Amino acid sequence: MMIRDFHSHLGRTSSGDASTPEALIKTMDKFEVEQVGVSCLSGNNMEEQNLYVYEAMKKFPGRIIGYAFINPKSKNAIDEINKNLDSRGMAGVKFHSWKHGYYPDNCPILDELFTRISEYEAHVQTHVGTSPLSTPEAWGQIAKRHPGVPVVFTHIGYYDQGFMAVELAKNTANIYLETSGQYDSWLLQKAIDEVDSNKILFGTDWPYKYHSIELEKFKYLNVDKVTNEKIFNENARRLWGL
Template sequence: MKYDPLQEAVFAGQPLPDCPIVDAHAHFGPATPLPLYDASDEGLLASMDRMGVAALYGSPFQVLCQPYAAAANGYTLELVRRYPGRIFGYMMVNPAEPAAILPELQRCYDAGLRAIKIHTYESLPYSHTNYEQVFAFAAEYGLPILAHAAGEELYQLESALLRFPQICFILAHAGCLEHTTYAECARHFPNVCLETCVSQCPRGLIEFFVNRGLADRILWGTDMPLICAAHQLGRVVFADISLEDKYRILYRNARRVLPFPTPAGR
């Protein structure tokens, strides 16, 4: 068995050494539906420090309540400014209000946000024409999009993946359903990356994606505090893959795909 410094650190209860982890998918804010975990801003940072997470990309829980998009973005901007260099934010919009989409995206961009989160929860499918504004904006400004992707959502995105090759689409919860479909999508579309967080994950899912040549296209995420971040870390640290691939998944790919801007002033 090869020596693995990441596993040794986990067994010792220490942050991972020489591995500045990037969490590509987290949540924050006072509206957490799971008070089981400390979802406060301080709890978020404590969890990051405990594991060695150098930077986090997240969005408020209002991502599930899109009519509150503007308020959610305001909270994100406040948090990003409070913790510069540690917390980075996804902007979100309400696709059911087409007249407000571009102004809100522009407001967030001007304030310093450099990535977009989309979710179809109780709203319009990704194939709806209202999403064209979102995709066009992302293409113009070179912004990656984290897309909640499960089941039918993958197929709704197919047209956008083809028509906007300049956008990096990060498929959230990769492998939660039909893991072969996610792998085929990433292999077919070079602008697709896979994000790892899932609450119920088949054994060997990380290995499944790596063995299909996708080690450079996988980003680590937690969905915390909805899911225990340590659980998600263990899935990669103890995966039967090379140490170099673990580094790729835990931070190197994210540093390549996601922007890490200095937040704008108030």
């Protein structure tokens, strides 16, 4: 089975690890991961972060799929979306309201950004859970206003907001779930049992999580072969437009 990792990162972590493209590819090869979708959260300069991802895409074509990391509070947000989704060929946009310090439901520019993203037929990936700044409910409101944009909730809302993330994905056609960092087996099983199998994606959140754990946890779940293929391969391929 081909494995596509929908959610990883590049760039130096707070602990000092470099997390280079070369290190990522080495880890992917070890665990037989064919392709990975990445953004760069390291640093505070959006343009430099996205350039780093673009250079990695060029260095490892066909292995690294890029996402533009966008701060909606930046005056250059629209320009960064255009540049990265157009000439650089990135597959989606990453938002992180907790890291960038805004409430999604009190950030009107997001509607303009989502409209622009929809013109490229790209997806949005957003961190949900952990902080009051990144609740599934808040991002769900925006997703519902833009039904043509697939919105991927990473971590299935983590531990504190996982149930709401699953409920929103069940009842909102364009909300998807990504599995990294979610270690409540009952919640993972609930998502697999209740959410459309075309809307669940495997991810690792490398370097912040370990491939071994993210892969191992699926061995303890009840997942049929067809659904497994979708989660680990087909759903990512489709959202990446491959």
